[in-house]
Amino acid sequence: xxxxxxxxxxxxxxxxxxxxxxxxxxxxxxxxxxxxxxxxxxxxxxxxxxxxxxxxxxxxxxxxxxxxxxxxxxxxxxxxxxxxxxxxxxxxxxxxxxxxxxxxxxxxxxxxxxxxxxxxxxxxxxxxxxxxxxxx
Numbered sequence: 001x002x003x004x005x006x007x008x009x010x011x012x013x014x015x016x017x018x019x020x021x022x023x024x025x026x027x028x029x030x031x032x033x034x035x036x037x038x039x040x041x042x043x044x045x046x047x048x049x050x051x052x053x054x055x056x057x058x059x060x061x062x063x064x065x066x067x068x069x070x071x072x073x074x075x076x077x078x079x080x081x082x083x084x085x086x087x088x089x090x091x092x093x094x095x096x097x098x099x100x101x102x103x104x105x106x107x108x109x110x111x112x113x114x115x116x117x118x119x120x121x122x123x124x125x126x127x128x129x130x131x132x133x134x135x136x
Contacts, residue, residue, distance in 0.1 A: 001018045001019070001020065001103040001106065001107070002018065002019050002020070002021065002022050002026075003016050003017075003018055003019075003110060004016055004017055004018075004019055004026070004027075004030045005083055005086070005087070005090075006030075006034050006046075006083070007082060007083040007086050009082060013118050014083075014086050014090075014114055014117055014118060015037070015114065015118075016110070016114065017030065017033070018103065018106075018107045018110070022051070022053055023053055024053050024056040024058060024059060026053075027053050027054055027056075027059060028058060028059050028062060031046070031059065031062065031063075031068070032062070034046070035066055035068060040066075040067065041067070042067070043067050043068070043069060044066075044067065044068045044069070045068075045069045045071055046068060046069070046070050046071065047071045047073065047080075047081050047082070047083075048070065048071070048072060048073070048081070049072070049073055049078060049081065050072050050073070050074075050075055054070065054072070055070065055072070089113075089117070090110065090113050090114075090117075093113040093116070093117075094106075094109040094110045094112065094113040095109065095110075
């Protein structure tokens, strides 16, 4: 199982979904679901690494037609992606010391953490009209 996570910098909200693979199809599916979470008239900036599945012709074509900008971090510079520091607490809360029976149990633990984490936040600040999302 692979966890595709998105971090909304402006709202300080973490969201994600489990996928079986990290292929172009799953990446595009996740991008489409992510785009649906925000108003279509606002530009969405997605920060991600240079994985080849993130920039296939099909994805680049979809990006051009959906008011999305991909922002690729340099090689060996994952620390520049603000989602990375969100994964340590997720791992400690949902995965450390656990031995889940299957991926569904593991995904449920991750979702419980996301619900807990996002409910602990105070009222979100006003944000810029453009939306910035970091993706892993």
